[in-house]
Amino acid sequence: MKKTLIILLIGISNGTFSQTIKEIDSVSNLMCDYLKKLKTKDDTLKISLLYQNQLSPYLGTIDESKVEKVAEQVYYRLQRNCVEFMDILNRLDPPKEETTRTNKKPKSKLTVLEIKEFTTQKKFYYFEVNGDTTNVLMENGYWTDSFSDGTFSNLTYKWISDTEFELVYIESNNETRSNFSVQGDQYIYQVLSKGADFYLMSLNIPGQETFEKFKIYYK
Template structure:
């Protein structure tokens, strides 16, 4: 695989079997552990090594008609389950969204007034890694992502303390989100601060050390 060929994934039906998900998550953890063992400085060589040694043999174990589905699911579940893999992707294809990753829980600095404003706004947008806008509605405990390709994701949300709410995945017909999450997966969001036209928000997968910081816009950029 040369020049990030592993990224050229074809749109295909998503795997739905619970057994498939358990197996693919297990393979993602194997790949993550293997990353720690390998001493390869070149990121493309590291990616090729991981795929040729572990991912491709696993994908090829599926019947031919299911291999693309398995490749898609593994690629996206790796991003959820393995921080090192996400960081590797960031180095190979730097995000245009202005996001950052830290490994200690950030402390909110937002005022009570600005926090109340966040809770009263029901329409936002954020930037995907390629810089494309995704619009969000938050109403009556339901969070919906509206993607540029006219697909969507639906999640429930519930405030768990003054600054944090938990998103729980319900369903999606978007290739990336449907492969990234399965029903019941949770994400913890924390509102950190308010800037001129956006809020700074962190998101964390329960049980992981990584906190991703991103901008949650509440009006068009000027």
């Protein structure tokens, strides 16, 4: 699905100027507003109209050598900045492991002992949308993702409450993560409950009103 959507973005070029992440985010926010106003319930048609009427004119101002890169950046930042776009992608290509989203901040059910156990854990893993396993090392204020293709992401973390910690993105050589995040992007994780071999977590991006629940497994 990802490659198919990116291909739809490519093919219109001309003009010359450099793109900042602020500009990319501005374009993605305009696309999100347009998406919210579409009346059709056909997700494939929504994507087609979105790209045809919003992104294509923008790509027409981009130097041909930069179109593919800009298209990828818009695609990934749109996922980060636009819940409606992510919902469409999940309906068109459902994640291998189900996640849920709520507009109300969930409450943690962890006991004091379970919180302490979590903070002493260093190694975790979770499943990507396509089912791949990503390993996590959480140690000495750093969160490192190790992906199945050998790439990585580095972030810092700090606890901001008994059950919440803030991740701040530093760098990544993974295609998805390096386009999805920029240095300094923040993510708030909350530990909600403990299962037999996993913790139920929630993820909130500061400035957004949604909380995504997912599982992170411990070793």
